[in-house]
Amino acid sequence: MNVTNINERNTAAVRTEEVWKIFEQEAEEVQAVRGVTLVIEPGEFVAMAGPSGSGKTTLLNLIGGLTRPSRGEIWVEGRDIAAMSNRELARMRLERIGFIFQAYNLLPVLTALENAEFPLLLQGVNGGERHRRVRELFERTGMAGLEDRRPGKLSGGQQQRVAVIRAVVGEPALVLADEPTANLDRAASDALLDMMEELNRDLGTTFVFATHDPRVMERSRRLIRLVDGAIESDERRGSEPVR
């Protein structure tokens, strides 16, 4: 291993090396991710695209520590997550990673504000500070006035915005979004992407998407195409990552 590799590991938001994920399904085994090696720098706005079954969601789950690799190594901010205990992984997710899911996954009994402040509550941030930070993000993202509504009283686009606020409110290094626009119409998708671009630019948060939505691919500054669990192409375009 040379010096450059060690430096990349320590400074990259994400680095994977020869990562494999194999699921045992009855008699056969499914190779969902096959030897993926990639580096994602802090501040990148990356889309991992591919048809269903291409391994993009599994790769996202591996990076987020929701599932463990069968082989290979994964570093998030220079920390080897395969070596972490479940407790350490939970801590890392709480403090360094935000998740956005296709089905929004807000807690139905909590209001929009309570949902958004939930990670801060788990981090032990006091009530005044929690409200201040959440309200600031609601203001910034055009959601002011909807704080007290429950998810059932919000549109799909609004619910996903709350999920984005929940993902970034703890100021994570990395936001992992799995098909965030798949349930939204064009206008809501565009608005959501505007919001995420703005947060990426202003806060420097790294965004990684798993998607098959052409709009997300168009607007990402780096597009990684996956086919059958392996990287087929990796192209960068537009500006450099936000630092």
Next chain:
Amino acid sequence: MFGIIALGIVNTVLMSVLYRKREFGLLQALGFTPRQTGGLIITEGLILTFVSGLIGITLGLFLTWFFFRDGLDFSFAWDEEWSFSGIAMDPVFVPLFRTTRVIQSLVFLFLIGVFASIYPAYRATRIDVAEAMKFER
């Protein structure tokens, strides 16, 4: 009796865990440790038994006071002279209230609440988060 109560609670709590797999998966994705998830379920089990125990005891006391405060009169069936195997039976049955019994029931319920929630809590700590968060059409 307590075994039946425990089975009922295991069933209720376990069903709620399986039904809310996604919710527990989400909590773990957001940063709950498996242990915190288990603790949440044991707390839920305890609240469930404690509240239902309180309701049961209050209702029981009220019904006993309301219907049986003057005793349950069986004098239509036998008189005061009647005895069975040499033991005289009073035809009026009077309920006996003892605070220790009430406290005993509450303690038993507390213990049942904890023990009946252990298995569902263990199941919740074993949830495959990636699987639980899978989008279902």
